[in-house]
Amino acid sequence: xxxxxxxxxxxxxxFGAVRAVDGVSLAVAPGEVLGLVGESGSGKTTLGRCATRLxxxxxGHVRINGTDIAxxxxxxxxxxxxxxxxxxxxxxxxxxxxxxxxxxVSEPLRLHRxxxxxxxxxxxxxxxxxxxxxxxxxxxxxxxxSGGQRQRVSLARALSAxxxxxxxxxxxxxxxxxxxxxxxxxxxxxxxxxxFACLFVTHDLASVEFLAQRxxxxxxxxxxxxxxxxxxxxxxxHPYTQALLSAAxxxxxxxxxxxxxxxxxxxxxxxxxxxxxxxxxxxxPVAVDECRVVVPPLRPVGPAxxxxxxxxxxxxxxxxxxx
Amino acid sequence: xxxxxxxxxxxxxRTEDGPVLAVDAVSFDVAAEEVLALVGESGCGKSVTALxxxxxxxxxxxxxGTVTFDGTTLSxxxxxxxxxxxxxxxxxxxxEPMTSLNPVLTVGRQIGEVLRxxxxxxxxxxxRRAIELLDLVGIPLPARRIGEYPHQLSGGMRQRVMIAMAVACxxxxxxxxxxxxxxxxxIQAGILDVLRDLxxxxxxxxxxxxxxxxxxxxxxxxxxxxxxGRTIETAGAPALFARPSHPYTRGLLDAVPNPARHAxxxxxxxxxxxxVLADSPDACTFADRCGRADETxxxxxxxxxxxPAGHPVRCWHPLPVPEPAVPx
Numbered sequence: 001x002x003x004x005x006x007x008x009x010x011x012x013x014x015f016g017a018v019r020a021v022d023g024v025s026l027a028v029a030p031g032e033v034l035g036l037v038g039e040s041g042s043g044k045t046t047l048g049r050c051a052t053r054l055x056x057x058x059x060g061h062v063r064i065n066g067t068d069i070a071x072x073x074x075x076x077x078x079x080x081x082x083x084x085x086x087x088x089x090x091x092x093x094x095x096x097x098x099x100x101x102x103x104x105v106s107e108p109l110r111l112h113r114x115x116x117x118x119x120x121x122x123x124x125x126x127x128x129x130x131x132x133x134x135x136x137x138x139x140x141x142x143x144x145x146s147g148g149q150r151q152r153v154s155l156a157r158a159l160s161a162x163x164x165x166x167x168x169x170x171x172x173x174x175x176x177x178x179x180x181x182x183x184x185x186x187x188x189x190x191x192x193x194x195x196f197a198c199l200f201v202t203h204d205l206a207s208v209e210f211l212a213q214r215x216x217x218x219x220x221x222x223x224x225x226x227x228x229x230x231x232x233x234x235x236x237x238h239p240y241t242q243a244l245l246s247a248a249x250x251x252x253x254x255x256x257x258x259x260x261x262x263x264x265x266x267x268x269x270x271x272x273x274x275x276x277x278x279x280x281x282x283x284x285p286v287a288v289d290e291c292r293v294v295v296p297p298l299r300p301v302g303p304a305x306x307x308x309x310x311x312x313x314x315x316x317x318x319x320x321x322x323x
Numbered sequence: 324x325x326x327x328x329x330x331x332x333x334x335x336x337r338t339e340d341g342p343v344l345a346v347d348a349v350s351f352d353v354a355a356e357e358v359l360a361l362v363g364e365s366g367c368g369k370s371v372t373a374l375x376x377x378x379x380x381x382x383x384x385x386x387x388g389t390v391t392f393d394g395t396t397l398s399x400x401x402x403x404x405x406x407x408x409x410x411x412x413x414x415x416x417x418x419e420p421m422t423s424l425n426p427v428l429t430v431g432r433q434i435g436e437v438l439r440x441x442x443x444x445x446x447x448x449x450x451r452r453a454i455e456l457l458d459l460v461g462i463p464l465p466a467r468r469i470g471e472y473p474h475q476l477s478g479g480m481r482q483r484v485m486i487a488m489a490v491a492c493x494x495x496x497x498x499x500x501x502x503x504x505x506x507x508x509x510i511q512a513g514i515l516d517v518l519r520d521l522x523x524x525x526x527x528x529x530x531x532x533x534x535x536x537x538x539x540x541x542x543x544x545x546x547x548x549x550x551x552g553r554t555i556e557t558a559g560a561p562a563l564f565a566r567p568s569h570p571y572t573r574g575l576l577d578a579v580p581n582p583a584r585h586a587x588x589x590x591x592x593x594x595x596x597x598x599v600l601a602d603s604p605d606a607c608t609f610a611d612r613c614g615r616a617d618e619t620x621x622x623x624x625x626x627x628x629x630x631p632a633g634h635p636v637r638c639w640h641p642l643p644v645p646e647p648a649v650p651x
Contacts, residue, residue: 039507039508039509039510040478040507146596176364176365176534177364177534177536177575177578177579178364178574178575178578178592178593180578181577181578181579181580181590181591181592181593182590182592184580184590185589185590185592188589189589203507203508205508206579206580206581207580209580210580210590243509244508244509246512247508247509247511247512248508248537249508249511249512249515249535249537249538249540249541250537250540250581251536251537251539251540251564251576251579251581252540252564252581253539253540253560253561253564254561255540256537256540256541257540257541261512263509263512263513263516264509264512264513265463266463267477267479267480267510268477268507
């Protein structure tokens with residue numbers, strides 16, 4: 001197997017008593033889009049921020065192209081930052097309002113001393129064209145642009161230094177549906193043109209289904225299932241994955257009104273004091289005594305190598321079907 | 324039976340950048356116990372329409388048109404009478420429960436206030452009723468929860484409290500503006516179930532304002548699609564999804580990724596932006612973004628009239644009804 005662009009091993013991130021990420025391992029291969037899905041409090045955003053070292057890591061490893069950045073200082077990190085970058089949910093708060101679009105997009109080039117003034121200018125024009133913005137936009141300021149255009153600027157900035165990894169945290173969640181479509185199409189097109197690896201963090205299953213080749217599902221700081229996209233959507237194995245897929249309404253009234261739905265009771269427990277055993281057992285409709293005591297390991301099941309952390313799923317991938 | 328009738332509702336705002344026409348002669352009905360979804364993207368006027376029903380808009384708004392609720396013309400009522408209608412007959416739930424709840428009062432006090440105001444219930448009777456209401460919206464251990472403050476509750480529980488307060492007086496109409504948008508999908512599913520149950524249990528109609536077509540597909544009986552302040556299409560929910568007539572409705576449906584039909588060829592995009600209008604143009608407001616637009620669309624305002632699929636559409640060139648799939 002080729003070396004992964006991003007390799008996270010036993011990653012732990014605690015904020016004081018809050019165990020936001022509590023032992024996660026995953027890898028993103030070159031040119032792959034891995035969708036990381038979960039609900040509020042699952043730790044998905046924190047994992048993305050650890051992968052780009054926007055926050056310090058409590059323990060574990062974060063390797064980018066083989067280099068472990070988990071414990072590097074800010075100074076040590078700085079020259080490596082051209083290899084990975086991030087886009088955020090709200091482009092209006094992640095773009096400097098006092099800089100022109102051209103300055104925003106060329107900033108990574110200046111910081112990493114890539115190219116000359118003239119070559120940077122032509123690179124910026126090329127990038128703006130790649131993200132579907134007219135060349136004149138370079139002279140404008142973020143407030144003059146629409147939400148969708150600002151997100152295109154964020155993408156151009158994130159990709160300007162040619163990173164091997166892009167972490168996208170809910171990049172379309174703040175946008176209207178018609179604009180979401182164009183940004184999702186753009187990310188898909190850029191990814192296949194430029195070939196960067198992408199960790200796509202979102203709560204929106206439909207956009208993951210559209211964009212990702214593999215999907216990792218997080219619940220309360222841990223991974224509960226990792227599988228190829230088609231496999232995960234066709235045969236979700238973990239009870240939480242099944243509940244999550246069944247809860248997302250699909251825009252088709254006859255199908256939506258006749259499909260089996262699993263409504264979970266209760267709320268996601270506090271990450272300060274997560275439940276013992278399987279963290280999902282307090283809301284799991286099929287939990288047994290073992291689930292309340294023994295932590296289920298994330299292990300390969302079934303013929304296609306899906307990973308599932310559930311005592312009730314057998315090695316051949318069969319297990320409880322809810323609903 | 325028609326419960327709510329909105330007739331030619333028009334809302335203008337005076338702003339620093341000049342007048343803005345937010346709602347442009349919108350008309351629709353809500354029948355008793357019906358769930359009507361008002362659908363559109365940001366700026367289409369759906370929330371302003373909801374607030375205008377009981378005159379909840381800020382002072383820089385001018386409202387024209389008539390709103391009739393159960394035979395009473397709300398638009399002609401004085402403020403004092405309208406205050407009685409709000410909360411008792413027409414109740415509201417908004418997107419973000421944390422900003423609508425008072426952080427320094429317990430849940431029980433806040434529900435009690437509604438009961439005192441509209442139902443003259445006090446003391447133990449109010450407390451009993453508050454517990455019943457929390458139970459009705461599916462909050463576990465309601466007797467304990469009424470002593471808690473909003474910050475002690477999760478987002479989903481807060482929204483259930485908001486719904487409990489809204490339905491405390493058994494309103495005939497619940498106006499729910501993006502009630503699940505801030506919530507996770509597993510929590511959203513529970514809230515939609517609560518709305519569905521309440522509608523049959525207390526015989527309440529719901530005007531649901533949303534941009535989420537999945538939610539519409541789940542719960543709405545009928546749908547009104549809005550664009551740039553105008554209603555552009557209205558139909559029963561199954562018909563709207565199966566036989567959209569307006570190019571904008573078709574565009575919205577195609578823009579949503581749908582796991583049931585994986586779009587390998589990419590999602591359809593709608594080019595351009597929603598216009599902000601100072602005045603109602605004598606044209607179709609979607610013409611600049613529409614692939615079917617011609618001179619007629621740019622020079623004449625289309626009416627909302629029955630289209631090829633049998634339901635009303637505001638379009639000069641509505642889409643043909645798709646051929647039924649031929650069984651192989």
